[in-house]
Amino acid sequence: MSISVAEVLLLPPFENANVIAGKKGLSRIIKGVTVVDTPDVGQWLKGGELLLTTAYVIKEQPEKLNQLIKDVHCKQAAAIAIKLKRFINNVPKSVIALADELNLPLIEIPFQISWIDIISPVTSEIVKRQMTLYAEDTNEIQQKLLQNLFSGGDINSVIYLLADLIQKPCAYYDAAGNLLAFKNGGSIVKNPDDTSLYCIKSNLREEEYLSFPIKVGRRIHGHLVISAKWDSLSQLHRFVINQVVVIVALEIYRLLSIQKAEQHLRDDFLYELITGKITSMEDAVEKAQLYKLNVEGSKAIMVIDAYRQDIKTKISDIKNSIINYSKSISLYIIVTRIEKLLVFIVDTKNNTISDADLICLAENLKKNITSLKELSIGIGRRCDNPLELVKSYLEAKSALELGRIISKHGIFHYKDLGFYRLLTNCMNDHELQNFYLQTLGNLEKTDAELINTLECFLQTNGNTSETANKMYLHYNTIKYRLNQIEKLLNINLKEPEVRFNLMVGLKIRNYLSRHLNNTSIEN
Numbered sequence: 001m002s003i004s005v006a007e008v009l010l011l012p013p014f015e016n017a018n019v020i021a022g023k024k025g026l027s028r029i030i031k032g033v034t035v036v037d038t039p040d041v042g043q044w045l046k047g048g049e050l051l052l053t054t055a056y057v058i059k060e061q062p063e064k065l066n067q068l069i070k071d072v073h074c075k076q077a078a079a080i081a082i083k084l085k086r087f088i089n090n091v092p093k094s095v096i097a098l099a100d101e102l103n104l105p106l107i108e109i110p111f112q113i114s115w116i117d118i119i120s121p122v123t124s125e126i127v128k129r130q131m132t133l134y135a136e137d138t139n140e141i142q143q144k145l146l147q148n149l150f151s152g153g154d155i156n157s158v159i160y161l162l163a164d165l166i167q168k169p170c171a172y173y174d175a176a177g178n179l180l181a182f183k184n185g186g187s188i189v190k191n192p193d194d195t196s197l198y199c200i201k202s203n204l205r206e207e208e209y210l211s212f213p214i215k216v217g218r219r220i221h222g223h224l225v226i227s228a229k230w231d232s233l234s235q236l237h238r239f240v241i242n243q244v245v246v247i248v249a250l251e252i253y254r255l256l257s258i259q260k261a262e263q264h265l266r267d268d269f270l271y272e273l274i275t276g277k278i279t280s281m282e283d284a285v286e287k288a289q290l291y292k293l294n295v296e297g298s299k300a301i302m303v304i305d306a307y308r309q310d311i312k313t314k315i316s317d318i319k320n321s322i323i324n325y326s327k328s329i330s331l332y333i334i335v336t337r338i339e340k341l342l343v344f345i346v347d348t349k350n351n352t353i354s355d356a357d358l359i360c361l362a363e364n365l366k367k368n369i370t371s372l373k374e375l376s377i378g379i380g381r382r383c384d385n386p387l388e389l390v391k392s393y394l395e396a397k398s399a400l401e402l403g404r405i406i407s408k409h410g411i412f413h414y415k416d417l418g419f420y421r422l423l424t425n426c427m428n429d430h431e432l433q434n435f436y437l438q439t440l441g442n443l444e445k446t447d448a449e450l451i452n453t454l455e456c457f458l459q460t461n462g463n464t465s466e467t468a469n470k471m472y473l474h475y476n477t478i479k480y481r482l483n484q485i486e487k488l489l490n491i492n493l494k495e496p497e498v499r500f501n502l503m504v505g506l507k508i509r510n511y512l513s514r515h516l517n518n519t520s521i522e523n
Contacts, residue, residue: 002029003125005079005105008050011125013118017081018108021096025103028078030126033119036080041068045075050122052081052115059087065095069104079105081118086111141165141240145247155251156181159224162244166237169227172248175220212245216253224248266291270336274301274343276390284386293334295386297347300358302365303378303396304342305404318342322365331361341397345389348382355381355413362411376403379413405511432508439505442488450488451506453481458503462493 006026009017019026031048038044038057051072058064072080080099084090091106099106109118144165148157155172163170163183172181212224224245233241269287272278273295278287288295304318319335322344326333332347344365346358353361362377378400380392395414403412437444443451453471457478460466468478482493491498 002031003122003129004029005050005107008079008122008125009107011121013113013121014107014109016110016113019105020091020108021099021106022079022102022104024100025079025105028103028105030078030122032126033122035115035119036068041071045072045077047076049075049077050079050081051077052109052118054083054086055088063092063094065092066098069095069098069102069106073102073104077104079107081107081109083109083111083113141236141243145243155248158244158247158251159183162224162240165240166226166228166233168237171225172214172222173225174222180222210241212241214245214249214252216249216256221252222248262291266293267336269293270334270343270345271338273386274336274338274345274389274393276387279387281385281387288386294332294347295334295345295389298349298353298382298384299386299389299392300346300348300353300382301380301389301392301396302344302346302358302362303380303393303400305340305376305400325365329364338393341400343393343396355379355415358382359411359413366411376400376409377411378403379411381415402511433512436505436508436512439501440489440509443485446484446488450481450485451509453478454485454502455506457482457493458499458506462499 004026005028008014008030009019009026029048030050033050033052034041034045036051036053036057041051049072053068055065058068069080082091091108096106144161145158148161159170159172159181160183169184170182171179174180210226210228210230212226213220214222214224224241226241230238269278269291270293273284273288278284284295319342322333322335334345336343336345346353346361348358358379362379366375366377378396378398380395380397380399383389383392399412399414399417402417403410406412440451440454443454453467456470457464457467460470464478464482465475468475471478485491486493491502493499
């Protein structure tokens with residue numbers, strides 16, 4: 001809304017005013033009020049002013065009022081209000097005729113009215129009407145933005161609407177700098193490839209574009225970029241931009257909330273599937289389709305200990321590394337978390353991916369998780385349907401647990417654990433310790449060299465010469481030590497059953513020594 005000269009004349013200060021010329025121009029719009037105190041006032045006008053004058057600057061030459069009328073008319077001023085009886089008594093007839101010709105209102109103001117009595121109410125009315133107009137415009141814009149969002153509009157449509165409203169090129173980039181939305185507002189040449197607006201960030205100088213971070217919480221999720229200078233934007237346009245920044249942030253928050261809820265439901269399903277709580281093939285496939293997951297066909301499970309302090313804070317980074325790597329090699333991997341483990345369901349492409357390939361995959365995954373130096377991965381055997389994933393999961397879990405006992409960190413496939421797989425199913429450590437003590441207990445009280453010699457002897461399939469070579473000892477030294485072992489344990493090392501029990505005992509010793517925090521096994 002705006003105020004015309006005719007409407008200003010209805011204000012109290014103009015109660016006794018008199019329009020002496022230019023009555024046909026009373027519809028002119030007044031945008032501000034200024035006092036004329038210099039003869040060259042024309043060069044300072046912007047248009048739409050109500051000029052207040054006492055004619056002081058032309059008191060010696062009233063005819064110069066004609067030139068003043070012409071100058072302010074050229075600058076599209078709204079009207080002139082003049083006080084008579086102080087410096088000039090009457091307005092020349094030529095001036096009145098010129099004002100009538102130009103339809104420029106010439107208003108006589110009573111001498112006793114002060115300028116402040118005019119400036120204050122007129123300015124207040126202009127501001128009031130501007131604020132009313134601004135409020136109406138902002139309300140209309142808010143309605144458009146919200147209507148767009150509530151009608152199913154996404155961030156793209158918000159950016160398009162913003163560009164149309166402010167008539168400036170607008171773009172939205174994610175946190176990684178990828179262009180997600182762009183609309184040309186009509187004042188910039190499109191890029192040759194017509195697919196991005198990187199010219200906003202590269203070809204234009206920094207002061208020629210505005211970048212607004214889109215924050216949700218403490219994290220910046222992207223930037224709204226506008227090809228414009230801040231000073232060139234109207235108050236209304238600035239309001240629109242601020243509203244769009246808020247709306248985009250709210251939309252991202254909404255999407256993140258939905259994503260989080262879907263992720264939670266998805267993880268619940270995977271937990272039930274992998275832990276064997278889902279027993280119907282039909283239920284497994286139906287729920288997998290609901291969450292857009294492919295659980296059919298040959299799969300294998302890998303696990304990482306997510307409870308380690310150095311891993312707990314980097315779970316999100318690890319997930320992203322795995323997902324990005326799987327995309328780079330066109331391999332389908334589902335990532336989830338179960339209790340203290342980070343779990344990957346790997347599509348083995350109908351068994352075309354071998355166990356060796358899985359180990360190689362795990363090694364590459366480990367390399368791609370650059371945030372961790374030491375990392376262990378457990379791998380279960382492949383299964384052919386989703387209901388068997390529980391078996392592969394338990395195997396991967398056992399492989400990880402045993403691997404950390406045998407070797408602090410590395411990649412461990414369940415099938416390669418050999419005899420140690422049996423130990424994981426023996427939950428009674430006391431029974432394992434008794435077997436070891438009955439088999440090798442007497443050697444524990446002697447020199448450790450006897451145990452080392454026995455272990456090397458068994459690894460060489462009972463070959464004394466090869467044992468001596470491996471230990472860099474004389475043949476007779478090895479033979480002497482083996483005789484001592486036979487006497488201490490009251491056994492015959494030539495018997496296959498005896499050697500088997502000793503090998504089992506040594507593996508149990510190795511398992512328990514690490515499992516029980518490397519403490520010595522004593523009776």
